[in-house]
């Protein structure tokens with residue numbers, strides 16, 4: 001299976017502070033891939049680099065063997081940022097129509113997709129309310145719906161289920177699985193261990209370093225631990241992280 005995302009020797013600094021250090025990553029087509037790391041470890045920065053919102057200080061990023069940033073490839077990517085970029089004075093439907101038009105979906109397709117994604121995130125009943133009336137969790141779901149509108153081949157979600165209750169979270173994960181089965185590659189950032197458990201493969205980030213990669217079971221076995229949380233602590237341990245034995 002070919003790699004959809006390939007990063008080589010990626011480094012990035014903000015104001016001379018190095019926040020990503022020599023990151024190498026290959027994500028095969030059709031995977032549900034998790035980027036796991038504590039707050040400030042560099043997950044969002046990495047995601048922004050993958051989708052071409054940020055150009056790394058050094059290193060290369062390729063999507064489907066083509067260098068990023070690429071305007072053409074952007075249309076094949078769905079991105080849900082950590083902060084919601086929505087229009088509060090518009091209704092949910094108007095917000096979706098706006099983004100569907102940006103994605104150049106034909107009118108009929110817009111209608112169909114708006115109905116489908118609203119159903120998925122449980123917002124069908126409030127489509128004609130302005131977002132001013134929405135809770136934080138409802139806005140998160142709205143952002144997720146927008147990222148899905150154009151049925152992207154690569155879906156990148158920065159902490160998509162923050163502020164979403166457990167029942168809906170379960171149904172959203174089920175939807176991720178379905179999309180994956182339909183061939184979508186999904187990258188999710190999280191610091192929630194039970195979500196990380198659901199990923200096919202994980203990359204563990206700590207202080208800008210990619211300290212380990214593998215499927216959840218491999219990571220537990222390699223570290224000789226029972227839980228991903230302990231595996232993370234093991235790989236991030238001072239002795240291990242600086243030996244280069246990753």
Ligand SMILES: Nc1ncnc2c1ncn2[C@@H]1O[C@H](COP(=O)(O)OP(=O)(O)OP(=O)(O)O)[C@@H](O)[C@H]1O
Nearest residue numbers: 014015019037038039040041042043044045046082
């Ligand atoms: N625009 C910016 N300017 C300066 N520093 C930044 C900027 N964005 C992020 N940083 C810093 O870069 C580091 C990595 O941040 P990043 O947001 O990528 O981490 P994260 O793992 O996504 O964190 P969280 O889980 O809290 O979102 C942090 O030290 C952060 O303070």
